[in-house]
Amino acid sequence: MPSPDARNLARRIGLAVLVVALLAVPMFADSSSLSLVTRILIYSIAAASLNFVLGYGGMISLGHAAFFGIGGYVVGMLFVHHADATPLMGFIPGSNQLLVTVPAAVVVSGLLALIIGALSLRTGGVQFIMITLAFAQMIFFFFVSLKAYGGEDGIIVRRTNEFLGLNMRDRVTLYYVMLGFWAVFMLALWRVVHSSFGTVLRGMKQNERRMAALGYAPYRYKLYAFVLSGMGAGLSGALMANFLRFASPDMLHWTKSAALMTMVILGGVGSFLGPIWGTAAYLVLETWLAAQTEYWQLWLGLILLAVVLGTRGGINAGMARLAALMMRGRG
Amino acid sequence: MRPGSMILVLEQLLNGLQYGVMLFLLAAGLTLIFGIMGVINLAHGSLFMVGAYAGTLVAGATGNFWLGIPVALVAAGATGLAVEALVIRRLYARDHLDQVLATFGLILIFNQIITLTVGRQPVFVAIPESLAAPVELLPGLFYPPYRLLIIAAGLLVALGLYLLINRTRIGMLVRAGATNRDMVRALGVDIRLLYTVVFGLGALLAGFAGYVSGPISAVQVGMGEQILLSTFVVVVVGGVGSIKGACVAGILLGVVDTMLRAFLPGLLRGVMPASEADALGIGIASMGIYLLMALVLLIRPKGLFAAGG
């Protein structure tokens, strides 16, 4: 167990390095690595959202791709109806404004999380994992069969949504826009984690029975957390659909849920910065392995096994251990 | 109802029963592994795939369909035991999160190994001719005996499991383990051996299901995950740890799924244009078992036959 001092030091070093590096990325990065960093930013929003229920709340959701994907589909569908100038379901006008589509995506994914969460939180443990997975699969099948929106092929968003009159076709501009959303999200998440609600949620993970004996009704608190988490994943999906200019059932596939979970675990469950490091590690690893071999998934699988069986606590815990060693070295 | 459509319904009912039996074979092992060991094993579908590939390849090479069955059993059983000894055993004391991640890793590994060794193309095995030609069950109802054989085999396995669990010492431990894990430990039973036996049994059932379903649905990489997700629904609906639940829910969901896919688009055509009816019908049909699961969760959150009351 690293000491609080060491943990604080690790967190501060991590944060400082992160902020400077993120602002400077476009100066050094070529277009492919800029795209990689942008994807890391966007995915880390989903991973951090998953970590909110998983790491802070103790709910092992294997269905977060549903919220990620629905966020993407809201952007895609609103774009289609904007381009056709036809209302969605007969009364909702389409839109290509980021400040409209993103909030819409967040609301819709929150509603979906409310329904799925209300059902799956009726049980716990192994069932919760399977049920969240199953409902996400249901959403996947729904969109695969939704031929009006591309079915298996998904929706191509021909142009990224408009935002404050910026030139969103410029990859650097797009990067800074995404960085802005990312920073706002992370600050908001920081507040939520340290709010009255966030504190109760952490208590819930440590000892649900005790919390009930104090008068906290676990179901309501967990459901609220699940909805908030779904909204975050929806935000991530909406941004991804804008970045890739594409929304497809692939975003809803269960392996996406597993990938998000992998990112969280690689970075260290229940730590604030963990999911960010974990997302970076996962995407960099994936990109690098895919460039080396066609069978990169084999190596990914082996690495996953090694990480789970060989270590505990992920990259973040590793960094904290490193910081603890440094402190000891100085003192 | 016209006699022709009656026969169609009967035929689809049999198809549903056959699919349900497949789901049961997988769910039986899975539900015991959850119930007794408290382990979530995403790689159960990989054992299904290993059995299918091993059996199909040997049957294809020798031209003997029946030889595929023992090969599939041995391959899936051996793989299962190896997985249990090397990976799962180290996860019993871990939380579900580690189990999910490690067994997800196993899925990736198995899929890639098959891709590397066999390739991406699906492989096929021919059913013996005697079993392929439809027989007339009722006047006008022709049905392939192969599928009937699967149904019979599945029901036999159900009976066998029922006897095993209710009439033998191992079964007694399994039942006790599903309701109260600590009690079995307290009895001084070699819990590790019990775990290995249960896991191995689950692997055998999965391998068998994989091979015999090969001639009906394609043997290809990813086949395991596809059926695994439906199997999860079966386990949740039936109740974790309950063989009876797995059997009832497997057959129920198999029939519901098959009937919806077969008849819903047709029914919807009565009220809307054909192309829309087909799209909507297929859409709802593919969501059917999940909606059923939602319903069960509302009424009985622990499943229809939850172990331990």
Added chain:
Amino acid sequence: MTGAVLEVKCLVKRFGGLIATDHVSLEVRPGEVHALIGPNGAGKSTLINQLCGELVPDEGAVFLGGQDVTAASVPDRVALGLGRTFQITNLLTEMSVRDNIAMAVQARMGRNFRIWDAVARRRALWAETDGLLAGTALDTRAHVPVAGLSHGEKKQLELLVALARKPQLLLLDEPMAGLGAAESHEMIVSLRQVAQATPMLLVEHDMEAVFALATRISVLVYGRIIASGSVEEIRANPEVREAYLGAEDELC
């Protein structure tokens, strides 16, 4: 209306063929410390779990302050003023002593669905938490994580956490279990102080503590209450002596 804080009427709980709670009726009146004693396996824990709402009885009813709570959830009963301690300490082990108490205070203060405040800046919360800690044995240990406390300290914290919720009635599940002689004495002193303001149902093995604290004693054997009365009455009851007190030497 009897004016009882807690009233249990003919409670029955069966596990398969075994009857764990056999038509139990009892009550706790204001100002009372009602002790529930009985040999191991008498069904004390099963009874406690039904009273606090973790277990649903098969028959009978439970009233809190005159209100029927037989079907109420744990948090609902807590909201009606029920507090409890656990036999095996049940705390938020990753959090500090202070945070554990604050969590209880926070539960009482409410407004816990707020996601935009900062818990560290809820002044009233921390003022009250520190007020509760002040003068207790744990005051100097406020920032120690629960995992680093001794068994005796954990037992004390259990009690403090339950009190922080300002209960109308306390269910104490073996508060003395596992304590040494000095710690037991401390606990008795603490409980006597608490008892002045809060009625209790005290489940306990330690007869010294029971005789020191109880105003009334009920004896539970095989799920049934075989005797109920004042300390003197129970001491003098031959049936109780035979069924329970006589076996005390063997038990301890």
